[in-house]
Amino acid sequence: MTKSHIELTINGKKVEALVEPRTLLIHFLREQQNLTGAHIGCDTGHCGACTVDMDDMSVKSCMTFAVQAHGTEITTIEGVAHADGTLSALQEGFRMMHGLQCGFCTPGMILRAHRLLQENPTPTEDEIRHGISGNLCRCTGYVNIVKSIQYAAAKINGTPFQEAAE
């Protein structure tokens, strides 16, 4: 089968590659670009651990072919921190609010929450829970994840942080 030439931007860097059409975006990122932050959880499109940001959409990269990402701009967890290496508001939120235990779902959670806060900078707890309903966490029970996102929203907006009710 013919390989396809793709050009895209990943974490601000232009990338060109030849890919087999059947190569999934998650495999392209992890194996050809050595960006192993996005995880393969269920491999069936349910868990959201592979979520990356593609042209202002949260996308499950295990359900997307790399060829479909031609011409797009992608952000992975490796591109989320500030240029000087300090943590983004969301990363800081997950750290401060203990928004992770094993950490496997965290890159997907943070990328999804990143897009949610771009679209809705002041989400209610309910909107956060609906917003991350495509991401599964098997450790935390979500309470601290919701708090982490609220922490980040407050930090970005410069407003006082109010914890979700337990």
Place this chain on the structure above:
Amino acid sequence: MIPGTFDYHRPATIEDAVALLSRLGEDANILAGGHSLIPLMKTRLASPDHLVDLSGIGNLKGIKVEGDTLIIGAMTTQFELIASEALERHVPIIAETSRLIADPQIRYKGTFGGNLANGDPGNDMPALMLCLGATYSVTGPEGSRQIAARDFYQGAYFTSLEHGEILTSVSIPIPAAGHGYAYEKLKRKVGDYATAAAAVVITMADGKCTSASIGLTNVSDTPLLASGAAAALVGTSLDRTSVDAAVLAAEVITSPASDMRGPAAYRTKMAGVMVRRALERAQSRAKG
């Protein structure tokens, strides 16, 4: 899970896409959002030799109002349906239904046309299109034709679409201002297909129901138009007896499979419950 090998094509126009599909024959599949097809390819339940990706065709996207008709391009995503002010103003039941499909990530990629055209009885939009009396525009090697949504679904994964034809857009008559509407879906979790679901659109005047339309999701091989149930409501005040009759009329036309979502008898009852709940909510929203 790695899909089988295939060649990838991204045509820029509908004509090119149709020509490609004709030339490549039955071994070619259309790729829209990919969230139904790619899982099948990963499990090798589908192994097309060619994928024709429609995402490069600009004029398959968009939502516009022409007179009293709403026209939605087939490649419009669920996310775009939810965000559309025109839909919110004219046919809000579409966004209400979209919000119950899959999860946020999948709604960014999943398309309206894909949900309508792949013929999966679990998809939510087809029953809504039956309810709204939509018409599908399809283009193939012989040119374009119109198919009523109510004639489109023949069986599970079997539609009136011929190989080589592409669903390009959907025309929906805008329901009367002040209409009541609701889409009620019973599902086990976010992202699940319906155990049963019902789309209801009604109009009311002086406390009487003047028109009603009801579609049912995932309780048969195809989406169902519950005409008998709707007929039981017109002219009534949606009193208990009339609603009971409509619920019964909806239940009798279902023929769900017994599966992990429940035994057939349960799913039939749930179809009735969804009709009842949707009617209550539609009535509370209807003006007149």
